[in-house]
Amino acid sequence: MTPLELLDILKLHDSYLRGRPGGKRALLSMAVLKGYSLSNVSLRLAVLAGANLADCDLTCADLSRADAFGASFARANLTGANFTQADLRGTDFRGAKLQGTVFRHADLRRGKLLDADGIDVRIVHAILDGADLEGSDLSYANFEGAGLAGANLTDVDCEGARIFGCDLSNAVLEGANFQGASLKETNLRGANLKGADLRRADLDQVDLRDSNLSDANLTGANLQMARLDGADTSGANLTVMPTEFGEDVERAFRQHQIWVASNGVKGVRCELEGAELCHIDLSGMNLEGANFQNANLSGAKLCQALCSMADFSGANLEDADFTEAVLDGVNLRGTKLCRATLTDTSFQPVELRTADNRPTGRFWSANLTDSDLSDAIFWRVNLGSCNMTDARVENTDFRDADLSSVNLTGVDLGRAVTDSAKLPESLTEAV
Numbered sequence: 001m002t003p004l005e006l007l008d009i010l011k012l013h014d015s016y017l018r019g020r021p022g023g024k025r026a027l028l029s030m031a032v033l034k035g036y037s038l039s040n041v042s043l044r045l046a047v048l049a050g051a052n053l054a055d056c057d058l059t060c061a062d063l064s065r066a067d068a069f070g071a072s073f074a075r076a077n078l079t080g081a082n083f084t085q086a087d088l089r090g091t092d093f094r095g096a097k098l099q100g101t102v103f104r105h106a107d108l109r110r111g112k113l114l115d116a117d118g119i120d121v122r123i124v125h126a127i128l129d130g131a132d133l134e135g136s137d138l139s140y141a142n143f144e145g146a147g148l149a150g151a152n153l154t155d156v157d158c159e160g161a162r163i164f165g166c167d168l169s170n171a172v173l174e175g176a177n178f179q180g181a182s183l184k185e186t187n188l189r190g191a192n193l194k195g196a197d198l199r200r201a202d203l204d205q206v207d208l209r210d211s212n213l214s215d216a217n218l219t220g221a222n223l224q225m226a227r228l229d230g231a232d233t234s235g236a237n238l239t240v241m242p243t244e245f246g247e248d249v250e251r252a253f254r255q256h257q258i259w260v261a262s263n264g265v266k267g268v269r270c271e272l273e274g275a276e277l278c279h280i281d282l283s284g285m286n287l288e289g290a291n292f293q294n295a296n297l298s299g300a301k302l303c304q305a306l307c308s309m310a311d312f313s314g315a316n317l318e319d320a321d322f323t324e325a326v327l328d329g330v331n332l333r334g335t336k337l338c339r340a341t342l343t344d345t346s347f348q349p350v351e352l353r354t355a356d357n358r359p360t361g362r363f364w365s366a367n368l369t370d371s372d373l374s375d376a377i378f379w380r381v382n383l384g385s386c387n388m389t390d391a392r393v394e395n396t397d398f399r400d401a402d403l404s405s406v407n408l409t410g411v412d413l414g415r416a417v418t419d420s421a422k423l424p425e426s427l428t429e430a431v
Contacts, residue, residue, distance in 0.1 A: 046067070083101065274294045304324045
């Protein structure tokens with residue numbers, strides 16, 4: 001298409017948009033417009049399906065409600081362009097400059113390409129791999145299945161957007177707004193989400209391994225089945241309330257409170273063996289005697305929780321926060337407590353009593369045998385007479401802790417931090 005032919009089409013399209021006589025909608029399906037300068041042009045409602053607009057200058061162009069199904073904007077300058085409510089299924093934005101671009105309510109889902117007889121040829125996804133979308137408005141857009149690997153989405157507004165099943169691996173999403181967005185089954189491995197707003201976002205089955213979630217806000221986010229191995233969550237708000245884990249989990253905690261308050265006469269003891277409770281917030285809750293054997297409580301918040309005689313044996317408690325919790329007589333045998341915070345917690349033995357509440361003279365100590373305490377923090381903790389046989393303490397921080405009565409058989413405290421800690425006399429004498 002020659003420049004003059006294109007200018008004539010654009011003039012008629014302008015008249016069409018203004019409702020003037022003789023106006024005609026721009027029908028540019030499959031047109032080759034590669035490299036043209038179209039800054040500030042209005043292609044609103046234009047038909048651009050399959051068109052080649054690679055390398056074009058479309059700065060501040062209006063493409064709202066345009067049909068650009070399967071079109072190519074590869075390497076195009078789309079700074080400030082407006083794609084509100086546009087059909088962008090299967091569109092190619094590889095290498096495009098998209099700073100400040102508006103995709104509000106745009107459709108970037110996968111699309112089917114047809115041959116001349118209307119038969120499906122192939123299904124393609126919108127491709128934005130490596131695209132620069134910094135500061136763009138993507139609110140309520142549909143990016144289902146789109147390719148965004150390595151893209152720059154710094155400070156983008158994705159509120160309410162559907163980013164279902166996308167590839168955002170290694171993408172930069174620092175400071176982005178994902179409030180209420182659906183990112184289910186999306187690949188965010190290695191992505192930078194520092195300071196991102198993910199409140200109420202659906203992150204079910206999302207791959208967040210090795211990602212940066214520092215200072216991110218995940219209040220109310222759905223993290224069921226999410227992969228967080230190796231993710232940096234320092235300063236992140238990852239609280240997930242029990243009500244968000246389903247009716248069965250909510251009922252288990254509710255019935256347990258009744259069971260505790262009635263001394264076992266009413267209600268039912270909490271039985272959540274093997275449950276997926278990643279990042280659950282149980283702060284301040286009474287969990288005395290609860291059963292969490294082999295459960296996944298990684299990243300859980302149990303600050304000031306009452307966990308006396310609870311059973312966490314075999315559970316995953318990596319990155320959990322037990323600050324000021326009561327863990328008297330707790331069973332932590334074989335648990336993973338790597339990087340957990342246990343500052344100012346209580347590990348005192350529990351006095352056993354008869355059915356009519358008379359003392360027996362016997363005590364039940366906390367059990368930490370064969371547990372992995374690597375990089376955990378035990379500041380100012382009195383571990384009482386707890387049994388830590390064969391526990392792993394690589395870089396475990398016991399500063400100002402009291403281990404004087406602990407069973408440390410098979411424990412190599414030389415690998416731990418014990419500054420100002422009270423150690424058993426046998427170890428002190430050896431030193």
